[in-house]
Amino acid sequence: MRSLTYLLAIIALLSSFAIVPNLMAAGAGEQYSVLSVTAANVPDQIVERVKIPDFYYQKKPASIYFRGANTEKKVALTFDDGPDAKYTGQILDILKRYHVPATFFVIGNQVPYYPEVIKRMVNEGHIVAGHSWSHPNLSKLSDAQVRQEIIKTNQAVKSVTGKNMAMIRPPYGAIKGKEKVINQMGISIVQWSIDTLDWKSGRTSQQVEQTVLQNLSPGSIILKHSGGGNRSTTVQALPGIIESLKQKGYQFVTVNELLEIPAYRE
Numbered sequence: 001m002r003s004l005t006y007l008l009a010i011i012a013l014l015s016s017f018a019i020v021p022n023l024m025a026a027g028a029g030e031q032y033s034v035l036s037v038t039a040a041n042v043p044d045q046i047v048e049r050v051k052i053p054d055f056y057y058q059k060k061p062a063s064i065y066f067r068g069a070n071t072e073k074k075v076a077l078t079f080d081d082g083p084d085a086k087y088t089g090q091i092l093d094i095l096k097r098y099h100v101p102a103t104f105f106v107i108g109n110q111v112p113y114y115p116e117v118i119k120r121m122v123n124e125g126h127i128v129a130g131h132s133w134s135h136p137n138l139s140k141l142s143d144a145q146v147r148q149e150i151i152k153t154n155q156a157v158k159s160v161t162g163k164n165m166a167m168i169r170p171p172y173g174a175i176k177g178k179e180k181v182i183n184q185m186g187i188s189i190v191q192w193s194i195d196t197l198d199w200k201s202g203r204t205s206q207q208v209e210q211t212v213l214q215n216l217s218p219g220s221i222i223l224k225h226s227g228g229g230n231r232s233t234t235v236q237a238l239p240g241i242i243e244s245l246k247q248k249g250y251q252f253v254t255v256n257e258l259l260e261i262p263a264y265r266e
């Protein structure tokens with residue numbers, strides 16, 4: 001009964017305002033976990049599962065995501081910690097060979113060193129998103145410091161590509177307490193549903209591929225790394241992963257397409 005009341009309150013609110021309120025949600029498909037609603041006449045903290053009206057999908061504000069809807073055989077390859085001098089380029093070569101788009105969550109302070117790699121990502125149909133300026137644990141920083149990490153990274157990428165990024169993946173996935181300050185900047189937080197653990201030493205490309213296949217489902221967001229260390233396992237595993245998933249009928253899309261959210265802002 002409580003959830004029905006909240007549902008009606010939210011629908012009434014959404015219908016009566018031209019501007020969608022600041023509503024943070026997580027989940028996939030039709031069901032969203034509403035974490036908080038900041039608007040008049042609605043309780044500040046609501047943790048209920050509610051059905052969001054259809055029109056809301058077109059207007060949904062920045063939020064936090066872990067996977068896409070499970071209705072279509074689509075997956076998103078995502079690469080963290082680039083750009084770098086070696087592995088990011090090798091990954092781009094493989095993606096080009098297979099005509100597969102991906103999303104790169106880049107470290108801001110590396111962007112000025114490798115602007116050509118960033119340009120190449122955009123020119124070859126990939127999406128560039130933020131991964132902070134200096135790879136800190138954002139949940140341990142002040143709100144002002146978090147904003148600085150994001151603004152500096154966005155400025156660095158914009159100066160190279162002309163694009164203003166609207167997605168971030170927090171380093172280590174650590175975001176507790178900072179969701180709101182980031183979403184209020186109009187930036188969505190994109191986590192993952194499959195961690196390939198490709199960064200672990202001693203891990204083989206077969207193990208990385210197996211992890212993907214064992215955890216795969218429509219809407220998966222796959223986490224891999226293109227920089228920040230020796231990524232030869234990631235590079236080795238990539239062709240096999242692409243071929244296996246294509247064989248299973250999966251289509252590769254950029255993560256913003258999977259989530260139906262904007263990658264960049266005006």
Ligand SMILES: [Zn+2]
Nearest residue numbers: 080081171172
């Ligand atoms: Zn990282």
